[in-house]
Amino acid sequence: MPLRRLKKNxxxxxxxxxxxxxxxxxxAGISAYLSVQQANVIQHQxxxxxxxxxxxxxxxxxxxxxxxxxxxxxYLAGWDESLALFRDATYYNYWKETRVKDVARYRxxxxxxxxxxxxxxxxxxxxxxxxxVYSDAIQRPALLRKGSAVYIVYFHPVKAPASMRSALxxxxxxxxxxxxALDSSDVLGHVSFxxxxxxxxxxxxxxxxxxxxxxxxxxxxxxxxxxxxxLVRKGFIQYLGYTVGLLALLALLLLFSVARPLxxxxxxxxxxxxxxxxxxxxxLHGPVHIRELENVRRALNDYKDRLLSAAATLEEKNKxxxxxTYHDPLTGRYNRRxxxxxxxxxxxxxxxxxxxxxxxxxxxxxxxxxxDTCGHVAGDELLxxxxxxxEREIRDSDMLARLGGDEFGVLLEGCDLNTAAEHAExxxxxxxxxxxxxxxxxxxxxxxxxxVPITAECVSMEEVMKNADAACYVAKDxxxxxxxxxxxxxxxxxxxxxxxxxxxxxxxALEENxxxxxxQLIRPMVNKPLAPHYEVLVRLRDPDGQLVPPMAFIxxxxxxxxxxxxxxxxxxxxxxxxxxxxxxxxxxxxxxxxNLSGQSLGNDEVLTTIRRLLxxxxxxxxxxxxxxxxxxxxxxxxxxxxxxxxxxQLGCQFSLDDFGSGLSSFGYLSNLEVNYIKIDGHFVKNxxxxxxxxxxxxxxxxxxxxxxxxxxxxFVESEEIAAELEKLGIDYxxxxxxxxxxPLAALLAVRRSSKFAARASG
Numbered sequence: 170m171p172l173r174r175l176k177k178n179x180x181x182x183x184x185x186x187x188x189x190x191x192x193x194x195x196x197a198g199i200s201a202y203l204s205v206q207q208a209n210v211i212q213h214q215x216x217x218x219x220x221x222x223x224x225x226x227x228x229x230x231x232x233x234x235x236x237x238x239x240x241x242x243x244y245l246a247g248w249d250e251s252l253a254l255f256r257d258a259t260y261y262n263y264w265k266e267t268r269v270k271d272v273a274r275y276r277x278x279x280x281x282x283x284x285x286x287x288x289x290x291x292x293x294x295x296x297x298x299x300x301x302v303y304s305d306a307i308q309r310p311a312l313l314r315k316g317s318a319v320y321i322v323y324f325h326p327v328k329a330p331a332s333m334r335s336a337l338x339x340x341x342x343x344x345x346x347x348x349x350a351l352d353s354s355d356v357l358g359h360v361s362f363x364x365x366x367x368x369x370x371x372x373x374x375x376x377x378x379x380x381x382x383x384x385x386x387x388x389x390x391x392x393x394x395x396x397x398x399x400l401v402r403k404g405f406i407q408y409l410g411y412t413v414g415l416l417a418l419l420a421l422l423l424l425f426s427v428a429r430p431l432x433x434x435x436x437x438x439x440x441x442x443x444x445x446x447x448x449x450x451x452x453l454h455g456p457v458h459i460r461e462l463e464n465v466r467r468a469l470n471d472y473k474d475r476l477l478s479a480a481a482t483l484e485e486k487n488k489x490x491x492x493x494t495y496h497d498p499l500t501g502r503y504n505r506r507x508x509x510x511x512x513x514x515x516x517x518x519x520x521x522x523x524x525x526x527x528x529x530x531x532x533x534x535x536x537x538x539x540x541d542t543c544g545h546v547a548g549d550e551l552l553x554x555x556x557x558x559x560e561r562e563i564r565d566s567d568m569l570a571r572l573g574g575d576e577f578g579v580l581l582e583g584c585d586l587n588t589a590a591e592h593a594e595x596x597x598x599x600x601x602x603x604x605x606x607x608x609x610x611x612x613x614x615x616x617x618x619x620x621v622p623i624t625a626e627c628v629s630m631e632e633v634m635k636n637a638d639a640a641c642y643v644a645k646d647x648x649x650x651x652x653x654x655x656x657x658x659x660x661x662x663x664x665x666x667x668x669x670x671x672x673x674x675x676x677x678a679l680e681e682n683x684x685x686x687x688x689q690l691i692r693p694m695v696n697k698p699l700a701p702h703y704e705v706l707v708r709l710r711d712p713d714g715q716l717v718p719p720m721a722f723i724x725x726x727x728x729x730x731x732x733x734x735x736x737x738x739x740x741x742x743x744x745x746x747x748x749x750x751x752x753x754x755x756x757x758x759x760x761x762x763x764n765l766s767g768q769s770l771g772n773d774e775v776l777t778t779i780r781r782l783l784x785x786x787x788x789x790x791x792x793x794x795x796x797x798x799x800x801x802x803x804x805x806x807x808x809x810x811x812x813x814x815x816x817x818q819l820g821c822q823f824s825l826d827d828f829g830s831g832l833s834s835f836g837y838l839s840n841l842e843v844n845y846i847k848i849d850g851h852f853v854k855n856x857x858x859x860x861x862x863x864x865x866x867x868x869x870x871x872x873x874x875x876x877x878x879x880x881x882x883x884f885v886e887s888e889e890i891a892a893e894l895e896k897l898g899i900d901y902x903x904x905x906x907x908x909x910x911x912p913l914a915a916l917l918a919v920r921r922s923s924k925f926a927a928r929a930s931g
Contacts, residue, residue, distance in 0.1 A: 216388075223388050227351075227365065228381045234350050235310030235321055235377055238343050241279060242325035246341045251327060254284055254292065255338040261293050278353065281344040285324070287337045298322065298342045303374045307340070312347070312380035314369040319347045322374065434465070497571040499549055500556040508570035508578050513630050515582055519623050526623035527589030529579040529596070530637035531559070534615040534649040536575040539605065547607040548575075555614065558603055562595040578637075586622045586654070593618050593652050601650060615650035617641055622655070671725035674711075675735070683710045684738055686746070688916045690908035691762065691881060691901050694894075701759040704796070704903065706910050707739050732766035737778045739763060743913070744793075748786040750917045759917065762794040762824060767801030771808030776815060783819065790820030794844065798826045802841055810840055817842060824881065829869060838876055846873045850884025850904070856893055867897050874898070 245251050254261050265282060284292040289302035302324050305311055310323045327338045351365065366385040369375050375383075437450070495507035503511075515526045533555060540548035552575065559577060560569050568580040579596070581589045597616055605612045619640030627633055636655045644653035678684055688703035709717040726732050743761055750759070769775040783790055795816065802809045802825065813823050824845035825838070829852055838846075848869050855862040870880045882894045885904030894902055 219388050220386055223386045224381065224384075227384065227386065228378070230351065230354060231312075231321070231347065231377050231381055234345060234347065235323065238279065238310055238321055238323045238345050239325070241282075242323050242341050242343045245282065245343070246325045246327045251284065251341065252330070252338065255286075255327065258284075258292050262295075278350045279343055279345050280320075281342075283342045284327075285340040285342055287339050289340070292339065296342075298344045302340050302342065305374045305376070309376070311374040311376055312367070312369055313344070313374050314367060314371050316371070319367045319369065321345045321347055321350075321377070500553050500571050502556050502560070502577075503568060503570035505570065505572045505578075508568065508572065508580065509630060509634075511568055512578075512580055512633065515580060515623055516627050516630055516633065519627060520625050523625055524583060525585050527581040527584050527586060528621045528623060528633055528637050529581065529589070529593050530572075530619040530621070530634070530641045531577040531579065531596070532617050532641050532645060533575040533577075534617055534645065535613075539607070539612055543607045543610065550607070551605050551612075551614070554603070554605065555600060555616070558599045559596050562599050563592060567592075586620075589620060589622070590652065590654060593620050597650065597652055617644035617649050618652045619644055620652060620654045671722050672729050672731065675709075675722055675726055675731050678709055679734055679738055682738075683712075684708070684735070684742075685710055685716070686739065686742055686913040687910040688761075688913040689903060689910040691903045692907050693901050694899065702762065702794075702901070703759070703913070703916060704762040705739060705743050705764070705913060707735065707764075727766065727768065730768055732768045733772050733775050736763075736765055736769040737775060740775075740779060741782055744782045744786045744788050746914060746917050747788050747792060751788075760792050760794060760822075762796050764796045764826070767798065767804060770797055770801055771805055771812045776812060779816065779821075780819070790816075791822070794822040794824050796824045796826045796847065799828050806840060810842075813841060813843075827883075829865060838873075838878065843878060845879050845881050845901075847881045847883055847903075848899075850882075853882045853890065853894070853904075854884045854886055856890060863893075863897075866894070866899075870897055870899055 250264055254264055261284070281298040283296040283298040285296075285302045286292060289304075291300065299313075299322070303311065303313070303322060306313070306322045307324045308326065310321050313320045313322045322342065322344045324340045324342045326340055329336055329338045347367075348365070364387040366387070367380065368383040368385060369380055495503060497504045512528065515524075518524045519526055533551075536548065536551070539551050552571070556569065556571065556577065559579065563569060563579055563581070566582055567584075568582075570578045570580075572578045579592075581592060584592070597618055600614050600616045603614050605614050619637045619642070621633055621637040621640060623633060640653040640655040644651040647653070685708045687706045687708055689706060691702040691704055693702070707719055709719075709722055711717055723732075726735055740763055743763060747759065747761065765775075782788075783793075795813075797809065797813075817823065822844040823841070824847055825841065825843045826847045827849045828846045829849035846869060848866055852862040852865045856866055857863075866882065873880045879900040881901040881903060882890075882899045883903055885891050885894065885902040886906040888906060890904075890906065891902050
């Protein structure tokens with residue numbers, strides 16, 4: 170039975186070798202065929218190039234013949250004898266037979282010359298060129314076909330002397346046989362012409378260039394290219410024969426040196442599988458020894474030992490993989506996946522069995538300082554040390570996990586709220602007493618903890634995690650290094666929830682373009698030029714269509730660093746509105762004041778966006794005035810100064826908003842280089858009743874004018890306040906008493922001459 174199986178394995182290998190030889194011949198044959206085809210392509214391309222060159226030579230030769238014909242006609246048109254014939258044609262035939270024929274012989278192959286009246290008729294009935302002047306051949310040579318003959322014809326106007334009333338006496342017409350002219354020149358032999366087939370309509374003139382382009386040329390093939398093609402064909406046929414012979418030899422070699430040893434190898438492998446053979450002997454090769462087969466024999470002999478060791482290694486790797494699935498690779502503690510699974514089970518036991526548990530959500534304070542100062546390696550080391558400290562303060566039954574970044578979670582099972590608070594406080598104090606040192610640099614460490622009880626009232630794991638996160642945030646917002654216990658009706662937590670909900674609403678509004686721009690007029694006083702100037706105000710349209718005021722979502726946007734995105738949205742849409750106004754012919758004389766948040770001030774992405782939008786829309790930078798708050802500018806004075814300097818170089822202007830509400834140091838103004846000061850509305854609205862407010866407004870205005878800065882008064886709620894501000898010399902006023910905000914699109918749609926002038930006057 171084994172012998173029969175051996176023969177069955179031997180015969181297919183032989184057939185596979187024959188099939189291999191046949192298949193291997195296919196690429197060689199295809200390669201030879203493609204090479205011959207490539208030679209044919211080269212020959213064809215050479216033929217096309219020769220034909221193209223012949224066309225170019227024919228074009229130049231025909232143009233040269235046309236030039237000769239033109240010279241002859243011009244020469245004849247200037248003869249006094251020719252001019253005399255138009256007055257008296259008695260000697261016309263004599264003129265043609267004597268001097269005209271001499272000129273024709275001198276110029277080459279001109280076979281017809283005739284004179285024509287101004288209306289295009291022959292001067293005498295026996296004209297040989299044509300029965301009338303061809304209008305398309307007047308003052309430009311053209312091709313004319315008559316039967317099988319092709320001519321170049323040309324008609325040149327003969328101008329009358331200045332004493333005559335008519336400026337045109339008639340035309341001189343000349344004709345030349347093209348084929349005879351080409352035969353008499355050397356152009357045919359130079360470019361290997363064999364024949365020119367003129368594809369021209371009979372008895373009609375055709376421009377020279379069009380006639381040459383329509384001609385079909387037959388040129389002689391290049392002997393060098395023909396010889397090269399024959400050489401390529403012969404060479405690749407020889408290559409194909411050589412390849413066939415080589416493949417046949419290779420097949421025989423493989424048959425005796427590889428196929429038969431492989432057959433014996435199969436028999437030994439079956440013996441190893443049956444247990445009758447322990448190893449493959451060295452007589453596997455037969456008379457021909459091949460190194461690769463010997464390597465295979467040795468590798469198979471090692472197979473059993475490696476298989477046993479691989480099985481043991483696989484079991485160990487499975488254990489490591491299972492550990493990594495539920496553990497953090499940096500700290501070695503549980504990861505978020507394992508923590509959430511156990512938290513879900515704890516919630517189920519609380520709901521079903523009434524057990525009490527607690528969750529601590531831990532966030533490291535000022536972790537970014539260590540990471541940015543000393544690098545990620547130091548940050549990783551700090552995380553591992555903090556994990557060790559936390560683990561020392563919990564029970565063996567509790568679970569510590571790294572949830573991500575610098576956040577940890579501790580699940581205290583079977584623990585009431587008071588006991589959980591004690592454990593949480595112990596963890597906080599343990600970390601607070603620890604002093605992290607990296608390369609000689611000491612750092613204080615602390616954590617903020619949000620503690621949430623897990624009871625039967627818990628709805629879901631997501632709610633528990635959200636409550637813990639909110640409590641942790643309140644702890645950090647209250648000064649860090651604190652423990653905050655979640656209370657259901659806590660006002661701070663409620664505010665935190667509201668802000669967290671606003672994050673997704675703001676992001677969705679940005680994606681759906683549900684923000685809207687309104688504008689409020691900044692009115693100049695009487696002695697100032699009437700330049701349209703509006704402050705851009707942003708509103709949010711909720712999904713129900715209700716308009717949301719900015720103070721409802723701006724605090725959340727500032728807390729979660731969404732203000733740069735909102736500012737870029739406002740700038741982009743405001744500039745697009747200005748560009749649209751300009752394309753409608755409304756002019757570009759309106760200036761917009763756009764508020765920039767403290768987060769955008771100094772932001773490179775915001776700066777790049779402003780530059781790109783100015784370039785794309787073509788809006789003049791002088792049309793933009795960016796409003797920044799006094800507090801935001803002074804908080805990061807260096808970054809604000811750089812940001813403003815780069816935009817001021819483009820031509821943008823800046824206004825310092827709410828001046829007087831913050832530090833109010835006039836020394837900062839010289840560093841910020843603003844164009845306007847907006848006096849805080851708290852002082853402006855009380856200017857009539859409070860002398861101190863009036864003095865402050867007056868002082869800010871005077872000092873601003875000394876520094877060359879214009880002043881704007883906010884919160885002007887009546888014309889009486891506006892009149893008082895005018896007495897103080899304030900430059901601009903703004904407020905509900907001057908103009909209530911309107912949609913910016915509607916304001917920009919109105920021409921300056923009507924609507925703005927009405928507002929400016931009150």
